[in-house]
Amino acid sequence: MSDIIKQLVEERLKVLPIDVAVSIGDATYSKDELISHVQKGDEIGEQISNIQINFLQDLAKGAMYGENTDN
Amino acid sequence: MAKILITRPNHDETTNYLYFWTSSVIKEITKKNMTVYDLSSEKATQKNLVNYLKHDPDFVFLNGHGSVNLIAGYENEVLVDTNNTFLLSKTKIVYARACQAGKVLGQHLIKTGVKAFIGYTSSFVFLRIKRFLTHPCDDFLARLFLEPSNLIATTIAKGHSANEANNRSLNAMRKNLRFTLSSAAGPEEQVAASYLWSNINCQVLFGNSEIKIF
Numbered sequence: 641m642s643d644i645i646k647q648l649v650e651e652r653l654k655v656l657p658i659d660v661a662v663s664i665g666d667a668t669y670s671k672d673e674l675i676s677h678v679q680k681g682d683e684i685g686e687q688i689s690n691i692q693i694n695f696l697q698d699l700a701k702g703a704m705y706g707e708n709t710d711n
Numbered sequence: 712m713a714k715i716l717i718t719r720p721n722h723d724e725t726t727n728y729l730y731f732w733t734s735s736v737i738k739e740i741t742k743k744n745m746t747v748y749d750l751s752s753e754k755a756t757q758k759n760l761v762n763y764l765k766h767d768p769d770f771v772f773l774n775g776h777g778s779v780n781l782i783a784g785y786e787n788e789v790l791v792d793t794n795n796t797f798l799l800s801k802t803k804i805v806y807a808r809a810c811q812a813g814k815v816l817g818q819h820l821i822k823t824g825v826k827a828f829i830g831y832t833s834s835f836v837f838l839r840i841k842r843f844l845t846h847p848c849d850d851f852l853a854r855l856f857l858e859p860s861n862l863i864a865t866t867i868a869k870g871h872s873a874n875e876a877n878n879r880s881l882n883a884m885r886k887n888l889r890f891t892l893s894s895a896a897g898p899e900e901q902v903a904a905s906y907l908w909s910n911i912n913c914q915v916l917f918g919n920s921e922i923k924i925f
Contacts, residue, residue, distance in 0.1 A: 657899050660838055660902065661838070663728065663836065663837050664810075664836045665834050668725055691836070691906060691909045695904065
């Protein structure tokens with residue numbers, strides 16, 4: 641993961657309110673813990689980075705404003 | 712009468728949230744006069760699961776931690792993995808509210824006889840507000856994630872198809888996603904968008920999508 645991507649993800653994580661926790665995998669993480677994982681580039685850091693980058697890419701494409709799925 | 716088997720361990724903060732949020736599913740199912748086998752808390756063991764699967768439940772709803780090839784119960788004891796999927800061979804629908812089980816285990820279940828499987832190919836993520844730890848069902852942030860996933864179980868229990876359950880859940884998540892992107896969302900809700908989008912993209916349905924439990 642490039643330093644620019646890491647920095648972008650960190651900036652996005654910094655806006656997490658202090659009272660919000662993220663449950664992912666078998667653990668729950670605070671804002672500071674998530675930022676630390678991203679800085680280390682470990683498995684959780686990679687997962688969080690992928691979530692943020694995929695979201696930004698799809699937001700740019702307008703993907704999340706698509707039609708609902710018919711039943 | 713349709714039979715439903717639920718596992719919901721509660722040995723850590725994440726599973727405790729799933730445990731409480733599954734209560735509302737059970738409440739709704741019970742109203743429908745169905746047989747519910749509730750393997751809650753420390754009862755979510757492989758031994759109990761094996762015993763209750765002998766009753767041939769139509770729908771199995773598994774909550775807990777997971778990985779690509781397993782779903783765990785209380786204290787992360789393995790309940791289902793790729794070596795024992797035959798235990799669920801008579802089950803019509805399995806919904807795994809667990810991380811990553813849709814990647815490998817879900818296909819294994821279909822190969823061994825389960826008619827339809829709904830799960831997640833990546834981590835099932837949810838956000839929560841720390842002050843609601845002791846009363847998770849009041850957590851308005853977790854609601855954005857857990858209410859749409861509950862919809863899978865309640866829709867199946869009402870006799871709709873696996874496909875309808877999957878679509879209703881995805882549509883509810885998309886609705887919540889659009890809310891988080893709107894100016895009506897509060898600061899906690901605004902940060903949920905990327906995680907909701909991740910859950911939407913990793914939710915999968917395998918097998919016979921038209922199957923119903925009755």
